[in-house]
Amino acid sequence: MIRLDENEIAFPDPEMYDGHEGIIAFGGDLSIERIWFAYQLGIFPWYNPGEEILWWCPDPRFVLYPEDLKVSKSMRKILNRNVFTFSENQSFREVIKNCQQTSRKGQTGTWLSDELMETFIQLHEYGLAKSIEVWQNGELVGGFYGLQIGNVFCGEKTEVSSSIAGIINSMMPIFVIIVGALTEKAGNLN
Template sequence: MYKLDKHQIVFPDPAHYHPREGLLAYGGDLSAERIKLAYENGIFPWYNPGEEILWWCPDPRFVLYPEELRISKSMRKILRDEVFSFTENHCFRKVLENCMQIERPGQDGTWLNEDLIETFTQLHREGMANSIEVWQYGNLVGGLYGIQVGNVFCGESMFSHVSNASKAGFIHFVNKYRDTLELIDCQIHSEHLESLGARMIPKSDYLNILKRNNEF
């Protein structure tokens, strides 16, 4: 496994480096410059608090093509009845804090921490990180956030305090940007996103899409 130097902002080329289970490197730091470089190259941090920072680029990659979004009849009714309302970048940090604090079945904690929140907030100020907020009766009940790389949106995390809130937010986001987004990176498989149309593609295909987007 490749060890990163805290004083040098570089990563091994994931196109030519094929680690087991997608674990590419460890170490380094969580500076905005490094995080930005990571996402531009198909790499993301994912680790437990107190551990070394771990950097991943799995093969295959779990993604959603916007035109392949699947919406169930029940979700269509929820959207049609305007059960929720949506905003964008209205309270970015609150979305991240909720993602960090939400209890997730089968998980002891969250990979998201205060250091990452600070870095993502800086990238939000620079226009690279964005959030979708889901509201009900004036309360923030769900949301999601991610990193934008050209026409690729790298989804990071979502939360929901009431049933279907985060799913509605995700569908709203995909529908709003389906004509401008080429791909949504979901990173790692989940049944929740598979039910919405996400699927696996080869890492090489994902990296080629990113490379094309980085050229603009």
């Protein structure tokens, strides 16, 4: 593991760290240039606010392929009732802010610092970060955000209203299929 230079946007080759626990570097900054470069290498920041930035590149990675996912009959019934509507990039700031305020079960706080959130907002303004929103009766009830790199969507965090969390969480295959359609539509953005 190496310390990153704040004045140079570079990362070690993840291939050098065969058998590592996932952390390949620490330090650096959260500039849009560094985040964008890192994600293109399969590297991402994950740390506790107020602590040193840790840069991760776990092997293996969890990858979902939209064409391999199946939507259950019960979920199809819910979708056919048109209870929810979906949108892309309509409320990025609201989605990421809600994600920041949502802690995981059994944890206090969140890893999404103000600085990292602002970087993702800037990436969104450049057209590099996207959000998918779920609406019910005109109210935002869930969503997620991430970076689109070519035909790959790197999902970051999901947020759902507690009143419908079970339904939305069971919609994860739907989210992945939506992202698959968006990445296919986008083509190669490199």
